[in-house]
Amino acid sequence: MADQPENTCAPRPSCPVGYEILQDPLRNKGISFTEKEQKVLKLEGLLPPGFNSMEQQVTRMMENFRKKSSDLEKYNFMMALLERDRTLFDRVVLDYLEEIMPIIYTPTVGRASQEYSHIFQRPQGLFLSEKYRGRLSEVIGNWPIDDVRIVCVTDGERILGLGDLGVSGMAIPVGKLSLYVACAGIHPSHCLPIVIDVGTNNVSLLNDPLYLGLKHERIRGEAYDALIDEFVEAVRERYPDALIHFEDFGNLNAFRLLKKYRDRICTFNDDIQGTAAVALAGLYGAMKMTGGTLTAQKILFLGAGGAGIGIGELIVSAMVREGMAESEARKRCWFTDSRGLVVRGRERVSDAKRPFAHEHEPVPDFLTAIRRLQPTAIIGVSGQAGRFGKDVLRAMADLNDRPLIFALSNPTSKSECTAEEAYTWTDGRAIFSSGSPFGLVTLEGQIFAPGQGNNAYIFPGVGLGIVTSEARRITDEMFLAAARTLADQVSPADFDQGRIYPPLKAIRAVSAQIAVAVAEIAWASGLARHPRPEDPEGYIKKQMYVPEYQRYV
Numbered sequence: 001m002a003d004q005p006e007n008t009c010a011p012r013p014s015c016p017v018g019y020e021i022l023q024d025p026l027r028n029k030g031i032s033f034t035e036k037e038q039k040v041l042k043l044e045g046l047l048p049p050g051f052n053s054m055e056q057q058v059t060r061m062m063e064n065f066r067k068k069s070s071d072l073e074k075y076n077f078m079m080a081l082l083e084r085d086r087t088l089f090d091r092v093v094l095d096y097l098e099e100i101m102p103i104i105y106t107p108t109v110g111r112a113s114q115e116y117s118h119i120f121q122r123p124q125g126l127f128l129s130e131k132y133r134g135r136l137s138e139v140i141g142n143w144p145i146d147d148v149r150i151v152c153v154t155d156g157e158r159i160l161g162l163g164d165l166g167v168s169g170m171a172i173p174v175g176k177l178s179l180y181v182a183c184a185g186i187h188p189s190h191c192l193p194i195v196i197d198v199g200t201n202n203v204s205l206l207n208d209p210l211y212l213g214l215k216h217e218r219i220r221g222e223a224y225d226a227l228i229d230e231f232v233e234a235v236r237e238r239y240p241d242a243l244i245h246f247e248d249f250g251n252l253n254a255f256r257l258l259k260k261y262r263d264r265i266c267t268f269n270d271d272i273q274g275t276a277a278v279a280l281a282g283l284y285g286a287m288k289m290t291g292g293t294l295t296a297q298k299i300l301f302l303g304a305g306g307a308g309i310g311i312g313e314l315i316v317s318a319m320v321r322e323g324m325a326e327s328e329a330r331k332r333c334w335f336t337d338s339r340g341l342v343v344r345g346r347e348r349v350s351d352a353k354r355p356f357a358h359e360h361e362p363v364p365d366f367l368t369a370i371r372r373l374q375p376t377a378i379i380g381v382s383g384q385a386g387r388f389g390k391d392v393l394r395a396m397a398d399l400n401d402r403p404l405i406f407a408l409s410n411p412t413s414k415s416e417c418t419a420e421e422a423y424t425w426t427d428g429r430a431i432f433s434s435g436s437p438f439g440l441v442t443l444e445g446q447i448f449a450p451g452q453g454n455n456a457y458i459f460p461g462v463g464l465g466i467v468t469s470e471a472r473r474i475t476d477e478m479f480l481a482a483a484r485t486l487a488d489q490v491s492p493a494d495f496d497q498g499r500i501y502p503p504l505k506a507i508r509a510v511s512a513q514i515a516v517a518v519a520e521i522a523w524a525s526g527l528a529r530h531p532r533p534e535d536p537e538g539y540i541k542k543q544m545y546v547p548e549y550q551r552y553v
């Protein structure tokens with residue numbers, strides 16, 4: 001990000017003036033144009049006479065935001081603001097992150113994705129599809145901005161834990177990129193959300209007359225792979241150095257695509273690698289809180305998709321770093337899926353699961369697996385609400401003084417248990433975190449602050465580290481470093497409240513530290529194109545965009 005976008009816009013012929021500037025969300029500043037600016041930019045008469053500072057505009061926005069009677073209405077309100085005045089949107093999000101993140105991100109963005117074709121107002125991002133096969137590069141050429149550094153792409157097949165939402169998945173890249181801006185200070189103009197519509201297998205969408213995506217079944221096989229290849233090439237042609245962040249692809253494709261592209265381009269899969277890092281950070285945090293060691297943990301997963309396997313692989317790497325043999329480390333991670341415990345000798349075990357298919361007799365259900373294996377931690381990545389029921393939580397509490405309960409599925413409606421359930425059924429002994437936020441829980445006069453184990457703690461900082469070092473590749477070592485750095489940011493005061501993650505309001509500082517750790521790896525491993533500055537932390541912090549209105553005169 002060596003050169004920040006121009007922060008001034010003197011009235012040159014190429015620069016929009018007058019009415020046009022009010023229609024450009026990256027340049028509009030609403031009622032914060034000064035009298036002088038209004039004169040020079042030919043805005044006189046197009047605005048009411050009163051002037052408001054940005055702070056006053058923020059106050060007005062929050063007043064209106066809080067008047068909305070539902071979360072979905074709040075979401076619509078925020079999206080309208082994003083499209084009208086991007087700087088003010090970013091400012092409001094940054095200043096009120098704890099209140100607004102659950103709206104523009106999980107859980108409400110899940111609801112917004114489900115309702116996408118019904119609440120649609122204006123297009124955001126780029127809609128690539130089968131329709132443009134052979135011409136993707138021409139279509140990417142239609143995006144109005146030349147300097148894109150981060151592309152977040154989905155094909156909509158596995159949106160959070162909600163399944164196949166086709167083109168409606170667009171809400172997710174939009175939400176993720178809003179967090180790159182708010183949490184890590186990536187400039188909004190450097191962010192490009194993309195959905196690749198290859199159809200949907202969601203019958204209710206196919207039957208919905210208002211559905212905005214292609215109305216046919218998902219394309220699979222060679223035709224799919226060729227389209228993704230064309231997409232990657234087309235992005236690389238226009239934005240050769242951009243990071244391509246894959247989000248919410250189905251398991252069938254997520255692993256394959258990561259494996260295919262990770263050594264060829266600057267890319268990562270957030271659900272596999274970002275989620276892995278945040279879960280590992282949660283384990284590190286829990287160890288710090290209890291004084292335990294990582295290598296002494298035994299982890300049982302509910303769900304063996306991208307997130308679960310990604311977490312398992314990163315935990316293995318972390319244990320190996322602590323001196324454990326890889327085969328031993330793998331035996332610390334056990335998986336259950338729809339067919340019960342994943343064991344050696346079972347028919348049809350996928351390549352991703354095979355390294356975790358251990359010698360054991362078949363076990364049909366999760367509760368029995370807990371009793372047999374006696375895990376110290378259970379991690380839910382199943383997309384199935386309520387699967388950590390009272391019996392499961394009681395069993396964990398019987399086995400462990402401080403059971404680790406991570407219910408990571410999103411949105412809240414898919415969480416394996418609620419925070420209250422986790423604390424109640426473990427007599428307040430659980431160390432709990434969840435993918436979507438839960439509020440404070442009071443139990444017999446004691447207050448618990450559940451952590452949000454969401455990859456939002458990881459991907460913005462990783463992105464900032466990659467973009468500032470101009471790294472060519474993204475490695476697992478970077479995610480390990482991100483996890484360790486995140487855990488290091490938790491303070492003793494956080495532990496006292498039962499938190500294993502830093503508070504959200506510290507997220508910019510946390511992301512900056514993660515970025516430094518990631519960039520240092522890029523520099524040390526020869527992956528960076530930007531030379532290592534004398535003061536990496538100072539350099540990176542200086543690159544972080546702060547949403548302030550630009551001065552035109």
Ligand SMILES: O=C([O-])CC(=O)C(=O)O
Binds near residue numbers: 160
């Ligand atoms: O988006 C989120 O909140 C976390 C995530 O990647 C997912 O659940 O797919």
Ligand SMILES: [Mg+2]
Binds near residue numbers: 160247248270271
């Ligand atoms: Mg995701």
